[in-house]
Amino acid sequence: MxxxxxxxxxxxxxxxxxxxxxxxxxxxxxxxxxxxxxxxxxxxxxxxxxxxxxxxxxxxxxxxxxxxxxxxxxxxxxxxxxxxxxxxxxxxxxxxxTSLDCRPDGPAFWLGSRLGLANARFVETAHAFTPMEVSFHAARPLTREQAELWADREGVHSVSQSAAGEVRVVVDRPVWPSLAATIEFGMDARPEYYVRALEAPRESVGFGQVGELPEPLAWGDFLAELAGLVDREVFTICGRAPEAVSTVAYCGGSGSSLIDAATRAGADVFITGDMKYHPAVESELCVVDVGHFALxxxxxxxxxxxxxxxxxxxxxxxxxxxxxxxxxxxxxx
Structure with a gap:
């Protein structure tokens, strides 16, 4: 390869x-x-x-x-x-x-998946993307094979061609460079593109995740389950521990900057790594530092x-x- x-x-x-x-x-x-x-x-x-x-x-x-x-x-x-x-x-x-940290449904969100979090959403939205509409003129009508080759790519919403030969492609912005290379490979000459940003659908990416457990757990039971998932026996815990946990927020790596966002999201507990002294003193939310490495x-x-x-x-x-x-x-x- x-x-x-x-x-x-x-x-x-x-x-x-x-x-x-x-x-x-x-x-x-x-x-x-x-x-x-x-x-x-x-x-x-x-x-x-x-x-x-x-x-x-x-x-x-x-x-x-x-x-x-x-x-x-x-x-x-x-x-x-x-x-x-x-x-x-x-x-x-x-x-x-952070290109991997932010990918929706990517491996950075493995803990939420194993906890079975429902109604999962980002703790903090980092970027919001809308698709692009790219149009160009093709001297010859697209073949069915060409249209299917482009349309079947992940991130391509539609491919169409007018009677006058104008081709319109609606595609997610990150996918466009690789799609453009495929288009140009099948053309006699590099076309001139007209690009227009759309307003919808809107895809968001972000850091951390917050969601609800399948059923509330007593604090001790929650820590026991968490210990098994991250393969840790020792945690650093700051803030007042709740009696029970229903809503969980977490962020891999150094996530202490998201404590306020996790609090606003209604989390009972926030799991992260690299907790620092002053955020620990000021936090009204219970924070469990399982370590940068573990997540x-x-x-x-x-x-x-x-x-x-x-x-x-x-x-x-x-x-x-x-x-x-x-x-x-x-x-x-």
Missing amino acids: KSQDLFSLVRKLAPEEYQSSWDNSGLQVAGEAQDCRKAAVCLEPTPDMVGRCLEWGAQAIVTHHPLYMKPKAPVGGQYAEVLRMVMKAGAWLYAAH EEEMMRLFAAELGERVDESVEVRFFEGTEPMAFHICAR
């Missing part, structure tokens, strides 16, 4: 248009390998993890966290070490960060499985398990 075709699949599963303005989702290091036979997926681009992926023979490595947020000189540290390793191997390094490691495991189902049979996709960087030590007195 061509490396660029692999990354086209990754971009469909984690559209770069979904990422936050401060983020650096996308290609981190351009490789030399034109073909990809082994693609590694992991959470963190550390030298140890990247070394394991390259030792396995990966031509492409897809991580969640970017190697860098802003361009910087490779003057030392883990950043420079990873650059040397990847470039020496001629491999590609790609990050699906996002499972997300990337699911993403690897999803990608493995989409690639052709020439590519092996493997998930590389990470190691929790935070450890608890209990002192005996």
Whole structure:
């Protein structure tokens, strides 16, 4: 499989248009390998993890966290070490960060699925997209095969052609670049497009999720179920614990900035990672910090499985398990 075709699949599963303005989702290091036979997926681009992926023979490595947020000189540290390793191997390094976090029904929302949350909605909406109407003139009538080839693509709402030869395509904005390439491949010359933004239907993407449990759980029973789902025995809990839990909000990674939004959404409890002192002091909502790693490691495991189902049979996709960087030590007195 061509490396660029692999990354086209990754971009469909984690559209770069979904990422936050401060983020650096996308290609981190351009490789030399034109073909990809082994693609590694992991959470963190550390030298140890990247070394394991390259030792396995990966031509492409897809991580969640970017190697860098802003361009910087490779003057030392883990950043420079990873650059040397990847470039020496001629491999590609790609990050699906907030582009994956925001994808509706994507693996970032695995916890809500396993809790069986009903009426699930975003804790915070990040972007709202409407489709595009693209029109162009085709010198010849579209064949049925051409129209079906374009219309059957995910994200394409309709394809039509007038008697005068004008073709109209209604398509989701993130899908248009790949569809345009397909259209131009089948044309004698690149057409001139007229593009119009529509007002509906409107697709929203965002961070975190809030919803209702199938039935209320006593606080202790809820913590026991949560412990089994995130494979943790120790949590950090702040705020006043409710007697029972009906409405749950959560956000993977560093989600403490969403506490107010979760409170407004009516959550009884908010689950996240990287809880900080001052938000903990000020929070009126009960917050359970299960750790950054616990929620996002499972997300990337699911993403690897999803990608493995989409690639052709020439590519092996493997998930590389990470190691929790935070450890608890209990002192005996």
